[in-house]
Amino acid sequence: MTTREARGGTLVIGGGYAGSIVARKLGRLGATIVSPDNFVLYTPLLPEAASGMLEPRHVVVPLRQMCPHAELLLGRAVSLDERERAVVAETLGGTYAVRYQRLVIALGAIARSLPVPGLSEHGRGFKDVADAIALRNHVLRTLEAAAATLDPAEAERQLGYVFVGAGYAGVEALAELGDLVHDAVRRDFPELRERPQRWVLVDAAERILHEVPQRLGRYAAQELQGRGVEIHVGTTLTSYDGRAAALSDGTVVPARTLVWTAGVRANPVVAELGLPLDERGRVVVDEMLRVRGREDIWALGDCAAVPNTATPGRVDPPTCQHALRQARQLAQNLHGPQRPYGYRMLGQVATLGRYKGIADVLGLRLRGFPGWFVARTYHLYALPLLPRRIRVVTDWTVALLFRRDVSELSAVGHPRRLEP
Ligand SMILES: Cc1cc2nc3c(=O)[nH]c(=O)nc-3n(C[C@H](O)[C@H](O)[C@H](O)COP(=O)(O)OP(=O)(O)OC[C@H]3O[C@@H](n4cnc5c(N)ncnc54)[C@H](O)[C@@H]3O)c2cc1C
Helix, strand or coil, X not given: CEEEXXXXXXXXXXXXXXXXXXXXXXXXXXXXXXXXXXXXXXXXXXXXXXXXXXXXXXXXXXXXXXXXXXXXXXXXXXXXXXXXXXXXXEECXXXXXXXXXXXXXXXXEEECCCCXXXXXXXXXXXXXXXXXXXXXXXXXXXXXXXXXXXXXHHHHHHCEEEEECCCHHHHHHHHHHHHHHHHHHHXXXXXXXXXXXXXXXXXXXXXXXXXXXXXXXXXXXXXXXXXXXXXXXXXXXXXXXXXXXXXXXXXXXXXXXXXXXXXXXXXXXXHHCCCCECCCCCEEECCCCEECCCCCEEECHHHEECECCCCCXXXXXXXXXXXXXXXXXHHHHHHCCCCCCCCCCCEEEEECCCCCEEEEXXXXXXXXXXXXXXXXHHHHHHCCCHHHHHHHXXXXXXXXXXXXXXXXXXXXXXXXXCCC
């Protein structure tokens, strides 16, 4: 196998939120990034990309622009040879052993699915930009199907939407897509105005948004219930056949749409690397973000169990704000004096569509419009690169002035073949 050297001696596997910030912070010191996509997705804005509030391309940032001094190899890391200090990467240009002096593992997480009958065949994930685009087109298609059918039971199924997992991703996705359907029916589907819709949020925990303080979680639940969303907490999905979802509390929801947002688990590729893992499959690192027992390998983000000196005894939750701070510290530790990582959370924010949101920032708890405004402002700050921020603000402004686009573009990505 051909061998090549990582630029500047640093190899970053995984060019997501954490890995890209490490490479960007290294600047002219250089790095080689191995990643399957040539962009970074800023996931907190994914629900708005799914609802069409934001252009999907604006919630991703090209890696080549974000890390101009890094070398990008589009592909996947598949194995690690610690003795040779090399990672085998299957890239678009062939398979290589990429040699490193410093290795950074930033492989993120994947959706955590459960063996629920019918889920993997009929459920939809919500993890990346392709999921968001597909979900938007699917939801618009359910409106078209409900408008076209003469069968009331089928119309009911088309207008049934179930979201399993009431963390940030599930709550925000439901709220944003609910807005999309609400606006589309009000303005573009007069034949559906009298048809009942059913929006259902399910979670095994005892309350929704268990990450935020109870008072804000309660407000979010009341806000959604006020819009007619049914919330089933302490409840699990027992089966889904593409036509109806059965819940553990006995409820059966006729629905052509089921979105699974019930958590994530560490990328299983990390288990192939032969490094120490915790009980949840995350790479074990010390406070310098160095993999336990290794001199030249570091790990961070959702694939790592990162201890935090500001929260002794607890490892970081899988969030962008933690990944950002870990990445900044790690970039310093790679070349400068080693310092332990410590970060106290500034707060948490979530948007609920319709100019409503919640924010718990620096002890200030806001809800409604102020919560929404703070949530959006925070996302603008955390989104990498000024031109991206400007595009996002432009999208938000345009959305204020014009009605939503209800074009259903599921044919995109499936071009017709040329006739012979
Ligand atoms: C829908 C959704 C909404 C979210 N909303 C929020 C929010 O509102 N606020 C918040 O703080 N956090 C949110 N998060 C969590 C946040 O996205 C993560 O904590 C953050 O992205 C972690 O960064 P990471 O680099 O560890 O992982 P990722 O950003 O997921 O990056 C991992 C990278 O590794 C790449 N990769 C995978 N396999 C390989 C391989 N074999 N070789 C090379 N590269 C590989 C992937 O393509 C990806 O680019 C959300 C997550 C999701 C899914």
